[in-house]
Amino acid sequence: MTACWRLRERSFARHWSIVDADQYDETERLAVLDSYDILDTPAEQAFDDVVKLASQLLDAPIAAVNLIAKNRQWFKSEVGLGTREMPLDDSICKFALLEDQLMIVPDTREDARFARNPLVTGEPRLRFYAGQLLKTKAGIPLGTLCVLDVEPRPEGLTQQQQFVLATLAQQIMSQIELRKVVKDQAVLIARQAQVQGELRESQRRALEVSRQAEAERRRTDALLEAAPVGIVIADANGAIVKMNAENRRMLGLHPEATDLGPGQPWRGWWADGSVRHGQPLAPHEWSLARALLGEESPRQVIEIAPFDAATPRRTVLNSGRPVRDEIGAIIGAVIAQMDITDRIDAESALRMADQKKDEFLAMLAHELRNPLAPIMSAAAILSNFHFDEGVVRRTGAIIARQAGHMTSLINDLLDVSRVTRGKVQLDTAELNIRDVIADAIEQVRPLVTRHQHHLDVLLAPVQVMVRGDRKRLVQVFANLLGNAAKYTPDGGRIELLLEAQARTLTVSIRDNGVGMSSELIDSAFDLFSQGVQGLDRSQGGLGIGLALARSLVQLHGGVVSAKSDGVGMGCQLEVTLPRVGAAMCVG
Template identity: 30%
Template sequence: MEPPDYTFDRERLAALSRFAVLDTPPEQGFDDIVELTTLICETPVALVSLVTHDRQWFKARIGFDECQTDLNSSVCAHALIEPDLLVVPDLAADERSRDNPLVTGEPFIRFYAGAPLRTADGHVLGSLCAIDTRPRPNGLSAAQASALRVLGRQVVAQLELRRAVAQRDSLLIEQKEAEIRRNGLLEIGDRLRDAASIGDVTRAATAVIGQTLRVGRAAFGRFDETGAFVDIEPDWTAPGVQSAAGRHRIAEYGDKLLDGVLRGEMLVIGDVTTDPATASYTEPLLRLDIRSLVNVPVIDHGRTVAMLIVHAGEPRSWPPETLTYLRNIADRIEMGAARLRAEAQQRVLNDELSHRMKNTMALVQAVASQTLKNVPDQTPVRAFSDRLMALSMAHDVLLQQDWRPAQVVSIVEAAICSFDDAGRFDIAGEWVTLGSRATLSLSLLLHELTTNAVKYGALSNDSGRVEIAWAIEPDGDGEVFRMRWRETGGPEVAPPTRQGFGSRLLKMGLAGTGGARVTYHQSGVEADFVAPLAELQK
């Protein structure tokens, strides 16, 4: 007799599928139930039978060799529509089972009692059944029938518990993988920040992908101008996986395989042997240990110029979270490469700006020299030229920093480098950055002090020294920057008798903020400059 229509009910089959139990290994909990069933019902056979659209599969069995049968051999399929136990005293006499191959042939079963495995939402997945090879006209005793119902409910409870544990484990795995992905993105951010070349960027990203996703290969490939070839840079591979670095002709791996990627679309293939895009081109893919793949386009100025490549050596599903992770990495590669290109362009511009500025300074110096060549006292002319040179060196410091805030130590070293014996300077201070305006001001102040020390102070003899020290100090709600210039071992110095440009420059202090004190001791000049740090970092 044909199985009842309910056997093929879509909702019932979907409920069975959600338990993810079919074709799983034996488990002690279910094995114990069938053993109890045989003892209580006094039968040689007991089965936990789950009925699908084309077979019945046994999660647990005693006294029955096969792990499944087709539906034509299933008595359990008829138990699906029973409100309570299905008890058949003689299978050979019942029209539903008299032609069943298991009744008419080996193992010649004759008695059946089955408890429907009914879930909380009313779906019947199969039955817990007790089977005998001889008829039992009296069926089951009341106690046996009650025990079979209880054991059937225990099978359903065991299935629910099994699913709950699997869901918990899946959630823990998802949480762990999410944490791995977060840490991977953080690590890529750290590596890309320190990358000095686009090659460094791609190598850092592919290494993190390979380690976090546990794939066979992670690589970065650049398309040629025609889009017919891709050049794969040195790739990350798992142990035992060959490198795919080098030039590859795209058509060899699938007709129009990467057309979507060239349009900016992600390519995801779970199994190259079954996907229509690659099923006819499996040989070259499998030769490179590629069974599953993801290609993520990298776009520059609206055009796909490269792609992030991820390969696995086995069929693999790529959940949305993983694809989002790879998209984020591709975006970071794109931003890192853009940053490096912008920095390279900025260096070219800075070099050109430095060249033009030096030419301008040289022109101003030449004009001044020609204009003032007949002035009897050439000392002011030389001072003017030296100050132009100090400004030029300050601009060099800023240009080396891409016109970003400059370090005080770099400013000091640039200011004293023109002095022949820089070893006579003792320099000490914290790691402090100053804005462009303060950088120019400090350079001029140090130039003025160094020039005076060479002419009149500690650097005018062979034994004098200069100490330059700076620090950040608290001041109310903010902080101040303090710099000290102290000369020792030079001749006795006296305050200047007239106030020239240099004296006025020193009194203006750092960036014109005041806060300057210059004193003249027998041991040498001492100057202190104090200014709000926030003002100097603008």
């Protein structure tokens, strides 16, 4: 019959009243629960299988059949709790008895009812709860089938997940009813001589409950077939006894699909991006074999070969869990695996697109550089004309200067492209770092002179040797000095300091220029990053000098950093490289 229940709190004791029917109180509800003779009984496989299935299908670390008794909550079956009983004061499920069918708490921290619950405020710090009522045919709630998580789930449960929980709760209730029927039937058999009529009624009820249990089993089978995750159930020997539709889609059918033990032709390769990526799985590494050894949830990413040779390989994320009997012995295993082939392919496509972008930049730079040779040739020809010689020479100088500037920019673009594609090859030799610094200063001297900067160079008194590519190291320090010159007002001061340590050397370039904000320092060495410029872009450049310098320093086994006390407070760029003979020297 249909009943509507209302719960009133009285120091966490409960008073029950039934509406539109006979009146009951909590004492009568507890009497109904006691009539099922289920409290304090041993674990049973039928309940354990359903609870483990709920944990697997709803991806919940904790699941239980929770019966609300007097002053306590008792678990007929549980996963993840490690106990069969808890005080009623600690119960979350007791609030579910207020609901008609299902209670979902996405985040217990946001629910005032659980503000002082020790299982929420303390270990295990429960965050998510979903409980489906276990009701008798008369509508009297005995407890819940519940799942819990230590992480909140703001989205709660999907409709499909709610259907799963409701279906499994119905099966639990059918099992409870079946236990009661079996008990009643035993009593009736003992009184057979006196109560033949009662025995027949009990048999009828047992048949009806059996039919209900069979119907629930069929619904569970339908649920497994409809699940978008491949599910495999095996016996204690590793032979597959059940495989759902999604798993058959991934693996295909095998002539002996109902007897595929560990010795059968399973083929798979690691696909987790680790050092073992691409290596075949050994027989003991499969989730099934690991679950049968007692591992509760071995997760792995593998590539599998379907039994049908025409079907391409699939990449799957799978996990397994052993199935145990009432004394804890492993009697089988359940494997769940999700096909992530499409996601892996999408990630590969993104990487390919990124590579093509770098290749496009390289091609673009080459294509832009090709017209520069005729421009520079034309400038040379113009400089040799004798009519209006001053104008011609000035024009030719402008063309040559701009062409040289364009060439420098394009060469920087090409360098960035080579670095990002790993195409830079260093021509290394033992170098005196003082000579490298001298070449870099010579390159930027025109820029320093044009801005009337005062450049101080302070070099360590000892000879400091490094192993590296002379051209690339000159490029690094020229870029850093050029950056200081561009962002220091005319007449400013730039200081270059070389210091030698036992295993490393440090080159510091300080200026009293415009400085950098903390936000700009965080991205100073990112590609295309520049300080604020006016509309005339008087500083010029593409914002790749510091990024290129960092990449080249890293190729030499060094590091580069930037410091500034703020806007208008100047800046310090610092390069640290290994000295020849140090542990980190580049070979």
